[in-house]
Amino acid sequence: MLEKTHRTPFTARITEARIPEPGKVRISFYEGTTDPKAHITAFRIAMGRAFTKNAAKLTEREVDAGYCLLFVEHLKGAMLEWFSRQERNLIGSFQQLSALFLKQYSMFMDRRTYDANLWTLSQGPNEPLRDYMARFKAVVSKVEGISDKAALQALKWSLWYKSEFRREMALNTPQTIQDALHRSSDFVINEEEMNNLDKQYEATKAAIRSSILTRPSKKGNPSNNTATQSSDEPRSGGAHNYQVGAGRGRGEPHYNTWVRKPTNYDERRSASITRPTGIQRHNAEL
Template identity: 55%
Template sequence: MKLVRSQMHNAVSSAPNIDRILEESHNTPFTHKISNAIISDPGKLRIEYFNGSSDPKGHLKSFIISVARAQFRPEERDAGLCHLFVEHLKGPALDWFSRLEGNSVDSFQELSTLFLKQYSVLIDPGTSDADLWSLSHQPNEPLRDFLAKFRSTLAKVEGINDVAALSALKKALWYKSEFRKELNLSKQIT
């Protein structure tokens, strides 16, 4: 009987904690404009979840591309983006969102700015043209494999023109490569 009373006491004494947890779960950082917006069904979308352990810039790009097909009316688009974005946060990322100050987020622009600031340390710094110039084709490396690596690096470099890319390719190729000889003999434009 004492055990039952003890368990009942524990259940009753934890009720304030339950009430506090329920109250916290109903608080939202969204302003009334966003949280009370009536949003139509955006259609079937495939959006990846973000848990706070990957590149936030990549996640935001992927999200924007995924919701481009959403069928929001113009007046509900901003609120719809906010709600969809938060629905696809989980784990530590969802905890971060729930800790934001109440009534502090009034647009998707504000939400995405706060998101990128929070996870800025995880942003991939990208690839520079120096990474392209540092590649080198090894004597026993198949040309096909090297060109795949070169193309992959080139795709990540922003703002490099074709002349510079071809120069980097010529420099990177093994000096006895038949392909290098061919590049030096003929004029390339791309």
């Protein structure tokens, strides 16, 4: 068991080298779930800063041995077990160690992004400009060797056709993709301000509409209403026909009474009936 702990895949070139003191180095542990290329890049940057002060005093072999040993110290769990299973005297340089490491965890490498990936992007009709520009930046940052002209064309044609930023790019074409990304920040701020103003306007309209609906209605004044006829009496647009009748019999007080004539009353027919004829007048004289 003790022999296995001393067993190492490193060659004597690494194990017998004088290890430089790197000082305080902030290197994250590799968890085995992220891109191994990104981890090696971050490790090289950290080690480069750590060995800068002692670079003149160290040989190339010592620096390379320091890279190998410190890299293994920042492996844990399944990654450390993978390293321990490697053949003895297999690794003699950091380049060999990096190659084996990348091969083992290549399934976690990000696929290379090409120019064609930009042309598959498109902004949705209701997608905020801020969200779309974040998606576009994430893709364009992974494209290697893309020209400003190609990136600008991809950005312009992927924007929503009613976008104000697309109109700006058509009228005032940016010279570089960095210039376009910088301009997009101003349009993002303006778009968000307009959306906030629209929300405030709609809220104000809703409040006004609610106050109108809940306002108590004014009731009519009964004193101002004209007297209405009963429903059982017909309305007449002309003059009313009335006649005056005197009280009958002596000793009875005299009252004027108003008698309404029927609506179908015919005055000419009544006159012909009540007017005395010649025979009637002769008999009356006798």
